[in-house]
Amino acid sequence: MKALRVEQLTLTLPNGVKLCDQLSFTIEPGRVLALMGPSGSGKSSILGWLTGTLAKEIHADGKLWLGETSLLNVPTEKRRLGLMLQQDYLFPHMSVDQNLKFGLQSGDKATRERKIADSLENAGLTGLRYANPATLSGGQRSRVSLLRSLLSEPHALLLDEPFARLDSQRRQQIREFTWDACKKLPVLLVTHDKADVPAHADVLELEDNHA
Amino acid sequence: MPHSVSNGRGLPLLAAIAVALLFSAPLLIGLGGTMAPAFGFMPELAPGNGFAQLLDDPRFIPALKLTIKTGTIATLLVLLLTILALVCLNRTRWWRWMLAALPPLLAIPHAAFAVGLVFLVAPSGWIVRLFSPWLTSWERPPADWVVPDAGGWSLIAGLVMKEAPFLLLAAAAQLPRLNVDALLKIGLTLGYSPARCWSRLILPSLYPRIRLTLFVILAFNLSVVDMALLLGPGNPPTLSVLLLSYVNEPGFRAAASAGALILAVGMAIFFFAVMLVERFIAIVANRRRESGHRGHGSGLFRQVGKYSVVAITLCSVLTLIALLLWSFTQRWRFPSALPDSWTMRHWLGRSDLLLDPLWATTLFATFCCIATLIAAVVWLEAERLGAVKKIDWLWYVPLFIPQITLLFGWQAASLITATDGLWLTVAYAHWVYTLPYVVLILAVAWRELDPNWNNAASVLGAGYWKVLFRIRLPLLIKPVLQAMAVAVAVSVAQYLPTALLGAGRHNTLAIEVVTSFGGVDRRVIATLAVLQSLLPLIVFSLALLIPAVIQKKQQQHS
Numbered sequence: 001m002k003a004l005r006v007e008q009l010t011l012t013l014p015n016g017v018k019l020c021d022q023l024s025f026t027i028e029p030g031r032v033l034a035l036m037g038p039s040g041s042g043k044s045s046i047l048g049w050l051t052g053t054l055a056k057e058i059h060a061d062g063k064l065w066l067g068e069t070s071l072l073n074v075p076t077e078k079r080r081l082g083l084m085l086q087q088d089y090l091f092p093h094m095s096v097d098q099n100l101k102f103g104l105q106s107g108d109k110a111t112r113e114r115k116i117a118d119s120l121e122n123a124g125l126t127g128l129r130y131a132n133p134a135t136l137s138g139g140q141r142s143r144v145s146l147l148r149s150l151l152s153e154p155h156a157l158l159l160d161e162p163f164a165r166l167d168s169q170r171r172q173q174i175r176e177f178t179w180d181a182c183k184k185l186p187v188l189l190v191t192h193d194k195a196d197v198p199a200h201a202d203v204l205e206l207e208d209n210h211a
Numbered sequence: 212m213p214h215s216v217s218n219g220r221g222l223p224l225l226a227a228i229a230v231a232l233l234f235s236a237p238l239l240i241g242l243g244g245t246m247a248p249a250f251g252f253m254p255e256l257a258p259g260n261g262f263a264q265l266l267d268d269p270r271f272i273p274a275l276k277l278t279i280k281t282g283t284i285a286t287l288l289v290l291l292l293t294i295l296a297l298v299c300l301n302r303t304r305w306w307r308w309m310l311a312a313l314p315p316l317l318a319i320p321h322a323a324f325a326v327g328l329v330f331l332v333a334p335s336g337w338i339v340r341l342f343s344p345w346l347t348s349w350e351r352p353p354a355d356w357v358v359p360d361a362g363g364w365s366l367i368a369g370l371v372m373k374e375a376p377f378l379l380l381a382a383a384a385q386l387p388r389l390n391v392d393a394l395l396k397i398g399l400t401l402g403y404s405p406a407r408c409w410s411r412l413i414l415p416s417l418y419p420r421i422r423l424t425l426f427v428i429l430a431f432n433l434s435v436v437d438m439a440l441l442l443g444p445g446n447p448p449t450l451s452v453l454l455l456s457y458v459n460e461p462g463f464r465a466a467a468s469a470g471a472l473i474l475a476v477g478m479a480i481f482f483f484a485v486m487l488v489e490r491f492i493a494i495v496a497n498r499r500r501e502s503g504h505r506g507h508g509s510g511l512f513r514q515v516g517k518y519s520v521v522a523i524t525l526c527s528v529l530t531l532i533a534l535l536l537w538s539f540t541q542r543w544r545f546p547s548a549l550p551d552s553w554t555m556r557h558w559l560g561r562s563d564l565l566l567d568p569l570w571a572t573t574l575f576a577t578f579c580c581i582a583t584l585i586a587a588v589v590w591l592e593a594e595r596l597g598a599v600k601k602i603d604w605l606w607y608v609p610l611f612i613p614q615i616t617l618l619f620g621w622q623a624a625s626l627i628t629a630t631d632g633l634w635l636t637v638a639y640a641h642w643v644y645t646l647p648y649v650v651l652i653l654a655v656a657w658r659e660l661d662p663n664w665n666n667a668a669s670v671l672g673a674g675y676w677k678v679l680f681r682i683r684l685p686l687l688i689k690p691v692l693q694a695m696a697v698a699v700a701v702s703v704a705q706y707l708p709t710a711l712l713g714a715g716r717h718n719t720l721a722i723e724v725v726t727s728f729g730g731v732d733r734r735v736i737a738t739l740a741v742l743q744s745l746l747p748l749i750v751f752s753l754a755l756l757i758p759a760v761i762q763k764k765q766q767q768h769s
Contacts, residue, residue: 053396076399077505083400089393093415098501102411103401106503152401 001029002067004050004081004156004186009062011045011054019045019058025204027156027186032179034189034197037206043190047158050188051083052076066155082154082185086161088145090133096120096144097129103148119147123177139170146178156186163196171195220598227593230586231605237621237643238608244620249468256623259462261469268466273447275477281363281449282433283481285370289428292375292520293382297417298409299516301391309524310383313376316527318696318747320704321373322724323740325441327530328369330537330737333358335545337533343546352545359442366442366449370435372527374428381424382417389416406513407506415496426482427610433478434613437706437725450474451615458619458711468623471616478613531744537737557738564723564735569742572703572719574634576746579641579702580695583649586642587694590650591657592679603654606647614644614707622711632714640708645701649694656690688761692754700747720746 005026011019019042027033035043048054050064053076064071071079090099100116120126123143133141142162149157162178163171179198189196197203248257265271300306319327331337335352343349359365391413398408439449447453450470457467537543541554558565593599609617621640625631660683668682684691706721713722720743727736 051396051400053399076396077402077404079400080402081400083396085393085397087393089390089397091394091412094500098497101501101503104503105402106505112503148401154400158400 001184002155003028005065007063011042011049012059014057020206027188029186030183032187032189032198032201034191034201034203035206036191036203041206043206044160047160047190050158051081052079080155082149082152082157084145084149084159084162086164088141090141090144092133096131096133099133099144099148100151103151105153115151119151123147138166139174142166142174143177146181150181157182159187159189161191220596223593223596224598226589227599230590234643234646238617240624241617241620244623245468245471245616248465248623249472257464257468259465261465264463264466265469270447270453274450274453277363277447278433278450281366285367285432286429288371289375289378290425292371292523293378295516296379296520297382298406299513300520305521312524312528313380314751315748316376318700318751319531319744320721322437322441322706322721323743324373324530325369325438326724326728326736326740327534329358330533331530340546341548349546359444361444363444366439369438369442370432372523378421378424378428381421385417385420389413402505404506411500430478430611434474434615436615440725441728454615468619471619474613475616534737534740537734538741540734557734561735565742568718568720568723571717572746575638575641575719576699576702578638579645580698582642583646583698584695586646587650587653591654606650609644610647618707618711625712631712632716637709637713637717640712641702641705644705644708645698648697648701652694652697653690656687660686689758692757696750696754699750703743703746
């Protein structure tokens with residue numbers, strides 16, 4: 001696994017307001033960087049820039065590295081940066097199994113089936129393999145969504161308020177599951193809730209649109 | 212409950228039943244009136260064995276084949292073009308421009324559009340003129356092709372250019388409900404190319420939502436008359452055109468009815484076949500989705516798709532401009548790119564030819580606009596008050612059954628009851644064909660309007676009618692005006708109901724454009740076609756302007 005590195009990132013709105021100015025950070029594999037700040041401080045825009053899906057109106061200037069490879073001119077689908085959003089976006093026209101297969105890289109059928117069975121077992125979701133996503137609870141959906149991202153074998157994981165929609169009872173359980181599942185990857189966590197941030201994480205606060 | 216309680220459910224129920232009966236009675240009479248002569252039950256009106264007559268006609272099978280060919284290919288191309296536009300243009304700057312171009316293209320009546328297309332792509336058309344002689348070295352119109360062509364390709368082109376905006380607009384209206392941006396983001400970060408994200412994530416959710424619209428387009432493409440008369444081949448013509456010619460041939464009435472029934476049954480079989488194909492595609496797509504293959508970059512595909520869609524949209528716009536140019540042309544010699552001299556003569560000097568059709572068209576359109584709005588509001592209010600259930604399938608019936616199948620029967624019934632040729636008969640037919648669009652457009656907004664608006668007004672003491680006219684309708688002014696504009700556009704475009712039920716007494720612009728084509732000066736036809744297009748365009752513009760003005764005034768007051 002390689003480190004995810006951002007150098008001197010500046011994001012500017014069309015009206016000239018800077019969402020972040022000369023922001024730099026490095027996330028080593030197995031580390032979590034929590035990006036915190038109030039609404040409108042540019043956290044999601046930074047994620048958008050990292051994934052290559054930033055709104056065209058926002059001007060971006062900076063460098064993005066995965067190990068020694070620059071990702072700046074790499075299309076989103078080739079960056080291999082896993083993304084989990086506040087909403088889980090399990091595809092409603094696919095079962096849990098199909099959602100996971102959609103995430104999984106192509107290859108030998110038996111290996112793929114085993115990978116899915118193993119990951120579901122680890123997540124305590126074995127009996128739900130062929131279930132319709134609509135029938136799952138919020139916590140189950142979150143876990144499937146995370147599994148789908150991980151099965152795509154990303155080089156880093158970006159989490160945008162992934163626990164915000166969960167009830168307080170489930171939240172702690174899913175947090176633990178997430179940090180355990182992502183322990184080999186560089187992880188960028190965007191959140192405004194300090195309770196979401198794991199003990200071992202580095203924290204970067206964004207304030208008043210300036211880092 | 213709001214004050215509607217005082218009215219109970221009885222009155223809304225009665226009113227809704229009246230609307231449903233008025234709407235469905237001609238459909239039943241039309242079907243019955245077509246079936247009876249076909250099976251020999253009306254020998255005075257339609258003597259002979261219709262099916263035998265039909266099969267004896269050597270033009271029947273070629274006409275049927277041509278109909279299947281043009282209808283199927285045109286519908287497939289409409290779907291392909293819509294998908295290309297979604298995949299290649301969505302989230303680009305072209306997308307907004309194209310969406311802005313769609314409503315005017317939709318508003319143009321089919322006949323007017325067909326005339327414009329001939330003026331654009333014919334050997335002496337505007338495209339050839341634009342590139343001659345400097346690129347083609349043609350000093351005279353080439354003789355390499357004719358429009359309409361024998362293969363039906365001109366008709367296919369016309370149908371695609373006219374119907375693709377309809378499907379694309381229906382699809383674009385659904386996109387906000389599908390969370391396209393988020394799905395694309397997830398799909399892309401999982402490593403799939405944008406085209407694969409569309410084909411595997413978005414289209415499977417989108418297709419069921421536009422499926423009915425696609426079927427309406429398929430039904431239209433298989434049974435269209437006015438465009439087929441203008442753009443389709445003459446020998447053999449499409450089946451609908453052949454059947455229409457039977458009506459005017461003594462002794463062929465039974466054959467016309469038999470053919471209309473075959474067209475309707477054939478269309479039902481066709482729908483069934485399409486559903487089977489859909490199942491097959493769903494199975495294949497499901498397997499491919501599970502494979503995990505990410506696919507390669509689709510940059511070239513997206514570029515080709517983007518420019519194809521833009522080129523076709525541009526052609527549609529040029530079609531309208533070609534009509535406009537010809538209507539102001541005094542002399543336009545080949546190969547000049549623009550008219551050599553201009554004139555207002557066709558607009559100002561031919562009032563005899565323009566004013567009567569304009570008046571007839573405006574009357575029918577105004578009647579339709581008001582009568583369909585009243586009927587739609589009556590139905591939707593009854594539905595909202597719980598007096599009737601939602602039965603959207605009913606409104607689709609005249610859109611799925613070929614016009615010719617219903618109207619032959621309706622015409623037979625009107626001949627028997629001596630109501631053919633009456634203004635009210637024609638207006639009634641326009642109303643039947645316009646109401647589905649008005650109800651379906653209005654229904655979305657009507658059902659979604661927060662009931663608390665009604666409640667808030669009711670607890671302030673407003674009665675049912677006050678709530679309806681002071682709260683509900685003003686809040687829904689945008690969709691109401693859009694529905695009225697669509698009513699005008701649909702009525703202005705009606706050719707077959709006016710031709711079959713009007714007994715030649717109601718020369719609307721649609722009738723004039725179709726019947727004048729080929730026999731009247733190109734410049735005069737262009738003027739008629741522009742006039743026919745102007746009516747819906749003006750009404751659509753008003754439907755956009757009025758809410759904006761009202762909003763501006765309200766802001767000034769506040």
